Amino acid sequence: MKYLIVCAGKYGSTLQTGRWIGERLEGDVLVTEAREMADPGERDVVILGSGIYSHTVLPDIMQYVDKYRETLAGKKTAVFGVAIDTTGVFVRGKVHGGWSYILPLIERLPAPPVYAGLLGGEINPMKLDDGDREKLERFYKMMDMGDGVLFKTRMTKQAAWEFAEKLMNRMNSDWGHP
Numbered sequence: 001m002k003y004l005i006v007c008a009g010k011y012g013s014t015l016q017t018g019r020w021i022g023e024r025l026e027g028d029v030l031v032t033e034a035r036e037m038a039d040p041g042e043r044d045v046v047i048l049g050s051g052i053y054s055h056t057v058l059p060d061i062m063q064y065v066d067k068y069r070e071t072l073a074g075k076k077t078a079v080f081g082v083a084i085d086t087t088g089v090f091v092r093g094k095v096h097g098g099w100s101y102i103l104p105l106i107e108r109l110p111a112p113p114v115y116a117g118l119l120g121g122e123i124n125p126m127k128l129d130d131g132d133r134e135k136l137e138r139f140y141k142m143m144d145m146g147d148g149v150l151f152k153t154r155m156t157k158q159a160a161w162e163f164a165e166k167l168m169n170r171m172n173s174d175w176g177h178p
């Protein structure tokens with residue numbers, strides 16, 4: 001099986017997660033960044049991942065899907081989001097966070113992916129650009145979570161490997177076909 005993993009991120013956690021997923025997959029795996037726009041033509045399975053910013057995926061991954069829409073229609077696909085809130089909450093009749101982050105990407109695909117999931121990300125204040133640091137500071141203040149942006153990681157190789165294992169199982173079962 002030939003896999004292409006396409007990652008859209010700003011600070012490296014999506015790419016790292018993509019590499020961990022790739023390590024566990026059995027087959028020929030190529031891990032790329034979305035902005036490289038790698039041609040999925042020769043690949044059997046395309047896995048699309050994005051860091052989550054302000055409740056949604058990054059534009060790079062949507063542009064990738066739009067560019068290769070026709071090719072992707074004939075492929076098996078999978079989707080992952082990398083975020084701090086991987087669970088989500090239900091408030092005032094709506095889902096916030098968790099799955100709601102990656103639904104726009106799932107819905108943009110020409111056919112439903114065989115598998116999708118949310119994986120834990122990371123916030124490293126040492127890496128953030130000024131704009132992102134200010135956004136997070138404002139958000140933390142609003143949520144009464146203190147003034148500074150602290151280091152936080154929810155990334156684990158184990159979760160990425162589980163994603164890869166579940167994807168491989170899904171492809172071998174009826175559950176992978178909606």
Ligand SMILES: Cc1cc2nc3c(=O)[nH]c(=O)nc-3n(C[C@H](O)[C@H](O)[C@H](O)COP(=O)(O)O)c2cc1C
Nearest residue numbers: 009010011012013014051054055083084085121122
């Ligand atoms: C400006 C900013 C906005 C973010 N917005 C969200 C969000 O809405 N929900 C969430 O769960 N995580 C959010 N995060 C956390 C990122 O999803 C997390 O840092 C992720 O690992 C980023 O992936 P990357 O390093 O590949 O860019 C945000 C992070 C930043 C810096």
